[in-house]
Amino acid sequence: MLGISADNKLKRLIVVGDRVLIKPKDAADRTTSGLYLPPTVQEKEQVQSGYVIKVGPGYPIPTPSDDEPWKELEESVKYMPLQAQEGDLALYLQRNAIDLQYEGEQYVIVPQGSILLLERSEDLD
Numbered sequence: 001m002l003g004i005s006a007d008n009k010l011k012r013l014i015v016v017g018d019r020v021l022i023k024p025k026d027a028a029d030r031t032t033s034g035l036y037l038p039p040t041v042q043e044k045e046q047v048q049s050g051y052v053i054k055v056g057p058g059y060p061i062p063t064p065s066d067d068e069p070w071k072e073l074e075e076s077v078k079y080m081p082l083q084a085q086e087g088d089l090a091l092y093l094q095r096n097a098i099d100l101q102y103e104g105e106q107y108v109i110v111p112q113g114s115i116l117l118l119e120r121s122e123d124l125d
Helices: 039-043
Strands: 019-024 047-055 059-061 078-080 089-093 098-102 105-111 115-119
Touching (some): 019 089, 047 105, 089 105
Antiparallel strands (some): 019 047, 019 105, 059 078, 089 115, 098 105
C-alpha cells in the first residue's frame, strides 16, 4: 500500500467533490487456469481494484435559507463525507475511471458512485 509521506508529492494534490484517487493494483497477467492475458484484455476488465490514496471532501450540502435578513450569512460550505477512507481497498467500475499519470506513477480518479465495494483493514463494529 502506498501512503502519503513527506518525501512524496501526493500531499500537494487536492481531490475535489465526491472524487476518490486510487492507486490501481497490478492486474493479473493470467487467468486462474494459467492462460496469459495480453495487456489490452487486462485494461478492458469492467471491475478493477486498487488502494484509496486520497478522497475529496464529499457532497456539498445546501445551506438553509433563513427568513431573518439581519443575521449574517455563513459562507462556509458544508459537506457530507464520503464512505471511502485513505488506505481502503476499493473495487470500482473501470468505465467511469479517469486514468492519471503523476510523478511517474499510475492512478485513477473515480466518483464515489463508481465504487462497488470497500475493504477496510480495521473492524467496522
